[in-house]
Amino acid sequence: MNLESGFNHHLSAKKLRHNVEMYYNAEKIKPAGARFDGGKLAKRVHKSVAQLKRHDPDVQVSQEPTKFLLVSNSSILCEVSLEELEEIFLPLDEHAEFIVYPNKRSYSFVQCSSVESAIRIRDELHGLVPKALKTSHQPFIISFVDKTPEAKQCENFRPADLEIVEDYVSESLENELLALLMAHPNAQSLKHRAVAHFGHVFDYSTNSASEWKEAEPIPQVIEQIVDRLISDGYITERPDQVTVNVYEPGHGIPSHYDTHSAFEDPIVSISLLSDVVMEFKDGANSATIAPVLLKARSLCLIQGESRYRWKHGIVNRKYDVNPRTNRVEARKTRVSLTLRKIRRKPCECRWKEFCDWDRQGEMSVPASEDLARKLENSYVSDVYENIASHFDETRHSSWKAVKQFIDDIPRGSLMYDVGCGNGKYLIPKDGLHKIGCDMCMGLCEIAYRKDCHVARCDALALPFRDASADAAISIAVLHHIATLERRKRMIEEMLRVVKVGSLICVTVWSMDQSQSEYAKMRGNKDEVKTEEKTDRLRVHDGKNFEQQDVLVPWTISQKGETFLRYYHVFREGEAEHLIGNVAGCELVSVEKEQGNYIIIARKI
Incomplete structure (x- = not known):
């Protein structure tokens, strides 16, 4: 579809040009090389400073020139890459350094080699749309700040029991594996990656592997890696299911558990060709995220708590923030080798709330008085x-x-x-x-x-x-x-x-939390989902309720403790049905307040 038909099938080229000119004249978006005037610029600076206070309150705007610059409208969120920033700033200061965020920030930081360089850069670029950027971009808003944020060594925090061994695979073995895997004739194409299986086929519809559905035999070079894993004490039994994933830049895998009942512990992952950041999310508190760097040729053992309680995944994006340096790094093609042992008896892990086996009814929605x-x-x-x-x-x-x-x-x-x-x-x-x-x-x-x-x-x-x-x-x-x-x-x-x-007054949680303060804080981005029919209690992930009977985490951050509380959240109309089935009770009203039903009834 051409540009004119994209706006309106009947919009003339002349009218279109007029609208574009009016848009620029309104100074919502400036063409490349254009600069905002003083009044507009002051408002943009105020907005930029407000964002800084919200996200990095330890960094203060300086009234005196410093060598540290806050550059708004310059992040990956604004579709500005690290390479573009280097192209714009390095000609003005070849020793400039950058702190760039992959998401949630609309600004970056530039540390110049001197105060004089910082002054020169601000004079050159403040309020300007650099020509290296696309014409529909917002101008850079640049302020002096007293410092850049301290690097948060995020990887100092890892889920319990997770083990990373770097340089576990030699470069020559990496090349041997890649030659084998790239020549595999039966690779499947999934939405975000290409995959191949050895030993047994992995079933993505059930997140498990059947011992009856065999794939090609595990190649000898992988069997040799298994021998070494056993010799080094990382595993005790031979894996019988191997999955190879080929990830192109920008591709990832959704956050997930490796199904408890499907595979033994641990899950073994070997990274080849490229580094990547894998995110681990606490199943009892989805806001707790641990980014972990998996370097090329490294071994990752997802075991114990890190496997049974934490989800893991790779975000779909072309850049990662190295959690050790806070520097944005472009992804390259990556190959992962995942080795698993099919489980042939029920899971008996101690993380029963996160387990897909209900422990003979212990983790089911109770159907009796005793339960x-x-x-x-x-x-x-x-x-x-x-x-x-x-x-x-x-x-x-x-x-x-x-x-x-x-x-x-x-x-x-x-x-x-x-x-x-x-x-x-x-x-x-x-x-x-x-x-x-x-x-x-x-x-x-x-x-x-x-x-x-x-x-x-x-x-x-x-x-x-x-x-x-x-x-x-x-x-x-x-x-x-x-x-x-x-x-x-x-x-x-x-x-x-x-x-x-x-009268009596009773309150309960509503399954629909779309009007609650929590939903407003999320920007109402989550849609209300249809209830999923299940007899299994599940841990609520902090978003929308997907079923009525859930375990809701209560976290005491100071102690690092999380407890799970049982809730039966009410569907629309359920409160009325309940009161209607109690003898001698008359419903007066049911009101909704911040994700709660307020029920008032009368004794008759």
Whole structure:
């Protein structure tokens, strides 16, 4: 399609030229060599400084010239390569050095050889679209800064049990392997890479390999590598499935686990031809990412926790940031050799929450009273005992709808708070008589120290007399109850202890979190996904809920500890259905607030 038809099939060339001129005149985008005027430039500088404060607060803009420059609109995110920066800046200072980011930053840093060079570069390029760049590019906005960011040695942090051995393969052996692999006649073409299999075929639909589906025999040169791996003590059994991947620059592989039940430990990976950065993501906290440099001819053993709890993958991009130097490096064609041993008995790893085998029902969505109680004890009660202090530090603000419900209760009334946590709704002196209760002894003690009236008890067996209160609330508790029958019993128990005509307020998490603050912080980029039907509990990855019954991580960063809490998140209409199936209960309203359903019901 030509340019004119891309805008409008009926747009004339004359009109198109006029629109382009108007666009440039509005100074949204400058052609190459053009420079912004003073007023526009000042606004751009202000925006540039604001971005710096957001991403690198330790670096300060300097009012006096320095040899350190902040250059906005110059990153790979803005489609400016390191080679282009070198082409633009090195003629002005042949010793200039660069700090460039592959994503999330619209700026780069340039360290000049002297203050005089930095002044000359800023005079030459500030507010200008360099001619080396495409004509639709934004101008460089350049400010002096007091320093460049300290290199964050990201690779000092690696997942536990991950082992990297550099120069494990000699250059001659690398050439021998490449000659063998490149001549393989049966390589498959996948979306992002070419692959070939030896021993047994890897099935990408199940992420496993069948011992009955054989591929070509493992070549002798790879068998010799296996002999050495055993001799060196890295593995104890011979791998019987080998996958060869050929990655062109820009190609990667999605973040994934090597299926627990499919292969034994470890997963062995050998890199050939080119370095690459592999990202490991904590399955219990997807925001925790460890970039690890895999150098050409290196051996990588993904084993233990690094295999069973952490996902690993390679981002689709043509550049990597070397985690040891923070320098952006262009990728080259890379070949990886992955060796696995097919597992022939159930996985017994200790990371059962991340395992695809449900341990004979232990990790299934509970279908019985006994299993539900066991799940709640392990993944609700025990967890809150461990996180009680940290929970208290993070829970202070009130939900607006809950506060309104409490404000509407006549003064002098008695209100129960079922699952009162740290007592945040019991503390306010608002003219109500309030008694709280919680299953967690640690939270009861915290609430008691705040002069709250509190008792330790099960929400399904409240220690209160029938019809003794004028209202009751239960905030963020019902979604920790593991079966429908037990959720009904909790509502029935709350109704039992309030008077006829009284109201109860219950809140639960919604499966649709698109309107929550967390979604807003992500920029609403994640679409709400259709629920995936499964009987297996899964660890929630911090994005959208893909199923109703999940284990949600609670991380205490200071201690490096992560605990998993059970949740049953509610679908749209589920709260109404639940209340409609409880005898003597009338639904008053269901409101949505920040990814929570606020349910108000009346005892009739």
